[in-house]
Amino acid sequence: MTSGQLTAAEVRRRLKLKTLCEPEGEKPVVSGYAGDLLSWVMGRAPANCAWVTVMNNQNVLAVASLCDVGCVICAEGAEPEETVLEKARAQGINVYASPRPVFELCAALSRLRGFAAEKGEKA
């Protein structure tokens, strides 16, 4: 086990994200996906990714949980309501927020050491 593996909490620290809930901060995050259309996310988002989105409704949780994402990053200040966050906590889904736009967050993610920014790339 290399010590270089990124976790959700480490991504949160490095990108200075706001913690909305972090029930499992030690979850690995090795790649990313950006998108708001839920079926696209389910068709394409890899497991253990950081999912960057402006969607903030409860359906995001089901998708995050079914796709095994490492954390959800709500961009552009689109924070889910407290009732949604309560469910996220119960389901073990890390949810962070940032006022920055999706593009900037993805660019910042791609600069993290241990992060695979392209498909097929090794973290």
Next chain:
Amino acid sequence: MEIKPLVLHYEVSGDNFTGAGEASVAMKRELRQMGFDANVIRRAAIAMYEGEINMVIHAEGGVADVNVLPDRIEIVLTDEGPGIADVEQAMQAGFSTAPDNIRALGFGAGMGLPNMKRYSDEMKIETEIGRGTTVRMTVLADSPKNSF
């Protein structure tokens, strides 16, 4: 890995799509406890979720029956909704009849049926206009799709 056959049954309510996905999340939990490979679980869970969402959005709900066997997960989604007029067209990526309020939630990209086909090893749709739709999917424990 010792997997005992298991039969699961879920009622999928048609009147709330904020909570939709409960059946899929519950099934996923069961499969995880049974010790299936993570990729197999993920494929089954996503395929089932898309089907569950379709029943909620397009058919006012339905039922999900899941048959878990050591080598496969069989999912049957049955509804008494309007049926699908042209299955070939419905299967095309991007085709959707979802209304705007559903799209605003992030659904209705017309990728649900294609995702179900992509993640399952076998998929069959039986449908009759005015009567309803039954979607049968099989996810195999041992499949080349596990390396997606």
